[in-house]
Amino acid sequence: MTQHLTIDIYSDVMCPWCLIGYGQLTKALAELEGEIAAEIRWRPFELNPQMPLEGEEQEAHLQRKYGRPAEEGARLRGQMKAIAESAGVSLSYEGEGEGEAPPAMMWNTRACHKLLAFALEEAGPQVQTQLKLALFRAHFNQRRNLGDRSVLLDIAASVGLHREAAKAALDDPDLEARVLAEEAQAWDMNISGVPAMIVANKFLIPGAQGPEVYVNALRRVAEKTRAGAV
Numbered sequence: 001m002t003q004h005l006t007i008d009i010y011s012d013v014m015c016p017w018c019l020i021g022y023g024q025l026t027k028a029l030a031e032l033e034g035e036i037a038a039e040i041r042w043r044p045f046e047l048n049p050q051m052p053l054e055g056e057e058q059e060a061h062l063q064r065k066y067g068r069p070a071e072e073g074a075r076l077r078g079q080m081k082a083i084a085e086s087a088g089v090s091l092s093y094e095g096e097g098e099g100e101a102p103p104a105m106m107w108n109t110r111a112c113h114k115l116l117a118f119a120l121e122e123a124g125p126q127v128q129t130q131l132k133l134a135l136f137r138a139h140f141n142q143r144r145n146l147g148d149r150s151v152l153l154d155i156a157a158s159v160g161l162h163r164e165a166a167k168a169a170l171d172d173p174d175l176e177a178r179v180l181a182e183e184a185q186a187w188d189m190n191i192s193g194v195p196a197m198i199v200a201n202k203f204l205i206p207g208a209q210g211p212e213v214y215v216n217a218l219r220r221v222a223e224k225t226r227a228g229a230v
Contacts, residue, residue, distance in 0.1 A: 003222045007038045008198040010045040010186050013112045013135045013146065016080050016091050021195040021208030022133075023087030028214035036218050041125050042132050044113035044179045045186055045194045051108040053147045058104040094141040107139070107146040111170055113179045115156055118169035123161060130159040200225050 007025070011018040029038055048061075062073055077091075084091045093101050112135055119128040134155050138144040144151050149170060156166040169175055186196070189204070197205040199221045205214065 002034055002037050003226065005036060005038050005200050005218065005221060005225070006041065008041050008043050008201075010043045010191055010196040010198070011132075011194050012045050012047045013109050013132075013139055014047055014106055015194050016084065016140065017208040018195040019089050019091065019136045019140065020080070020084050020087050021197075023084065023089035024209060024211050025197070025214050027088065027211040028218065031211065031215055032218060036222055038218075039125050040129055041120060042116050042128055043186065043198075044117065044183050045191070045196075046109055046113065046183060047194070048106060048108070049110070051106060053108050055105045055107045055145070055147050058106050061106045089136075091140045093143055095143065102143045104143060105145070109146065110176070110179070111149065111152055112146060114170055114172070114175050115152055115161075115166060117175055117179050117182075118166060118172075119156070119159075119161060122165065122169075127159055127161070131156065131161070134159055 009018070009022070009025075011022075025040075029036070059070060059073055062068065063070065081091050093104075095101055116128055116131060116135075119131045135146065138151070138155055139146055144155075146152065149167075152170070153163050153166055157163045189198075191204075191206075193207070195208055199205060199218065203217075203221045203224075205217050209217075
């Protein structure tokens, strides 16, 4: 009999390791098909909550934040892209045309998290995951401006969410308060980096792990939850 588990992923759209971790988790769940099935829910974590709405050029931001030289940044990005490909996801720009690629940027993601919370409440975890992946794609592969409300609303509509309802969600102070409360809860659970996955509401898997790590961890959680149900 297939055992069902919930997996709450604390994540930020700007985080390449979050996309990589999801790719690795997807591989693990494919290996566990028929044994374990998961309901994935995305929870908010802002890596740069003070980021201005106009954003910041990615390399300048990383140099300022971590103090590393541009050469090291380029080397690390190359490594991440290779790891992403092995996880079945992409961090590469995929724009069309002969023009120069737009600059890679970092954006304020508060509105993204509000839309994701709205998607979960309004349409459920599957549509929320579709929205999360569409936001990842818009950021990493298309380099769209995720600080632009019209861009966010277009993305929301592309996964079947009602545009006017999504617009109202972005303006909802109660929804923003819930997002901030979930972020505070993450810190209370000693989550200081992402991705961080909470399985069955209490077992933490930190960081982007390999598929085999997720397979083993999910099997251990399944065993513990079965034992607790006896």
